[in-house]
Amino acid sequence: MTAKIVIAGSGFAGFWASISAMRVISQANKEDSIKVILVSPRPNVTIRPRLYEAKLDNMSPDISKQIAAAGVEYIAGKIEKIDSDNKILTINLVNGSQTTLTYDRFVLATGSQLAIPPVPGFYEYGFNVDTLEDAQRLEVHLQALKSKPDSHARNTVVVVGGGLTGLESAAEMPARLKAILGDNVNIRVLIVDTAPAPGAGMGADASLVIQQALSECGVESRVGLRVESIDNKSITLSNRECIESNTVVLATGVKANTLTEQISSKRDTSGRIISDSYLHAKAVSGVFVAGDTVKAPTDDKGNYNLMTCQHALSLGRVAGHNAAAELTGIPLYPYNQPKYVTCLDLGAWGALYTEGWDRRVCFTKNEGKRIKQEINTQWIYPPELGRDELFAIANPDYVIVP
Ligand SMILES: Cc1cc2nc3c(=O)[nH]c(=O)nc-3n(C[C@H](O)[C@H](O)[C@H](O)COP(=O)(O)OP(=O)(O)OC[C@H]3O[C@@H](n4cnc5c(N)ncnc54)[C@H](O)[C@@H]3O)c2cc1C
Numbered sequence: 001m002t003a004k005i006v007i008a009g010s011g012f013a014g015f016w017a018s019i020s021a022m023r024v025i026s027q028a029n030k031e032d033s034i035k036v037i038l039v040s041p042r043p044n045v046t047i048r049p050r051l052y053e054a055k056l057d058n059m060s061p062d063i064s065k066q067i068a069a070a071g072v073e074y075i076a077g078k079i080e081k082i083d084s085d086n087k088i089l090t091i092n093l094v095n096g097s098q099t100t101l102t103y104d105r106f107v108l109a110t111g112s113q114l115a116i117p118p119v120p121g122f123y124e125y126g127f128n129v130d131t132l133e134d135a136q137r138l139e140v141h142l143q144a145l146k147s148k149p150d151s152h153a154r155n156t157v158v159v160v161g162g163g164l165t166g167l168e169s170a171a172e173m174p175a176r177l178k179a180i181l182g183d184n185v186n187i188r189v190l191i192v193d194t195a196p197a198p199g200a201g202m203g204a205d206a207s208l209v210i211q212q213a214l215s216e217c218g219v220e221s222r223v224g225l226r227v228e229s230i231d232n233k234s235i236t237l238s239n240r241e242c243i244e245s246n247t248v249v250l251a252t253g254v255k256a257n258t259l260t261e262q263i264s265s266k267r268d269t270s271g272r273i274i275s276d277s278y279l280h281a282k283a284v285s286g287v288f289v290a291g292d293t294v295k296a297p298t299d300d301k302g303n304y305n306l307m308t309c310q311h312a313l314s315l316g317r318v319a320g321h322n323a324a325a326e327l328t329g330i331p332l333y334p335y336n337q338p339k340y341v342t343c344l345d346l347g348a349w350g351a352l353y354t355e356g357w358d359r360r361v362c363f364t365k366n367e368g369k370r371i372k373q374e375i376n377t378q379w380i381y382p383p384e385l386g387r388d389e390l391f392a393i394a395n396p397d398y399v400i401v402p
Contacts, residue, residue: 004102006103008106013312017316017320039101060132084286109316120230129249129251158245160192162199230248257293279335290312318333321395
């Protein structure tokens with residue numbers, strides 16, 4: 001009988017998990033007895049790290065050729081139910097029907113989504129850049145502003161949340177708005193955060209650089225404040241300040257995909273399953289977790305992966321390898337990724353590149369921007385390669401950031 005490795009999600013983690021699993025199966029000459037099946041709504045990797053940008057071309061490259069070349073089967077659908085006791089998945093197919101699929105090993109790589117706090121108006125009036133559709137909706141709205149009469153509300157964008165996504169969205173926005181509304185319009189862009197300073201979560205040195213960059217880009221900050229409510233023409237803050245704005249962009253953090261709730265394992269406050277170093281969901285057999293659905297140690301110094309593409313690219317390779325290793329009888333590989341970097345796009349000012357968990361500032365402005373552009377246009381894209389070239393870079397110890 002043929003054994004099955006089913007991988008849920010074709011993001012950064014799921015794509016590499018499927019290639020990595022096939023690599024092990026091919027090396028063991030077990031293609032006839034073990035198959036890898038990738039399940040996701042579309043055979044694409046959405047480049048979520050770039051969705052704060054204005055131009056949204058090539059943000060969801062098709063991976064059909066690569067997975068077919070590697071010998072991965074593909075099912076267009078969404079996993080609806082995980083029965084981990086009986087190793088059965090229920091899948092809602094994109095053609096509207098439902099099917100079930102048994103598995104021998106399952107890799108959950110269904111990512112994350114924006115966590116929207118229960119603030120009045122956020123669901124009805126908030127924009128965001130979490131999915132390609134969300135980012136397109138924001139761009140259509142921004143383009144439509146030019147047909148509205150000139151007003152403070154039209155010319156003002158407020159970004160809620162001063163994490164990396166909020167900072168990148170805000171820093172990009174003045175140039176983006178000017179390109180739409182014209183140079184002579186009195187544009188305002190603000191970032192609102194509960195933290196004491198913009199970028200405070202990145203440490204004192206990085207935060208100072210971020211403050212300088214925001215100010216040079218023309219972004220105002222409102223810190224140490226919560227949002228009380230929003231509607232289609234204003235946003236009210238916890239200090240009672242009311243800012244007229246037709247455009248509030250939510251960058252309020254992410255939580256793991258809700259399928260994690262169907263696996264009876266311990267989860268962290270973001271909903272991620274806490275795994276062992278082989279990326280097993282600890283309390284159930286045959287289930288691996290990768291990307292934004294897992295919390296795993298990156299080293300022996302007490303650091304854990306973050307919900308980043310940088311970590312997902314490695315976690316996927318390790319989870320796919322280990323799922324196939326268990327079925328082929330080779331040793332499992334313990335996930336480790338000691339090097340951690342951050343590259344934050346700060347609009348017209350440039351970009352900030354830091355190294356280490358203490359985020360030492362290494363490159364700023366144009367130097368940082370060159371690295372960011374390389375990351376955003378090359379490093380994170382699924383490479384258009386054939387089977388052997390893909391297998392050559394799908395090893396679990398592949399170093400994502402040299
Ligand atoms: C605006 C923005 C900026 C970011 N910037 C950075 C950055 O600068 N650097 C960085 O490292 N990270 C960044 N990130 C984070 C990064 O994008 C995520 O950490 C990364 O996408 C996680 O990869 P993943 O494979 O776990 O999940 P995802 O990329 O979210 O992929 C999940 C996949 O699962 C599929 N799926 C969902 N539900 C189901 C289901 N029920 N059944 C089957 N398939 C399903 C989806 O369709 C998708 O294919 C950013 C994110 C955003 C939104």
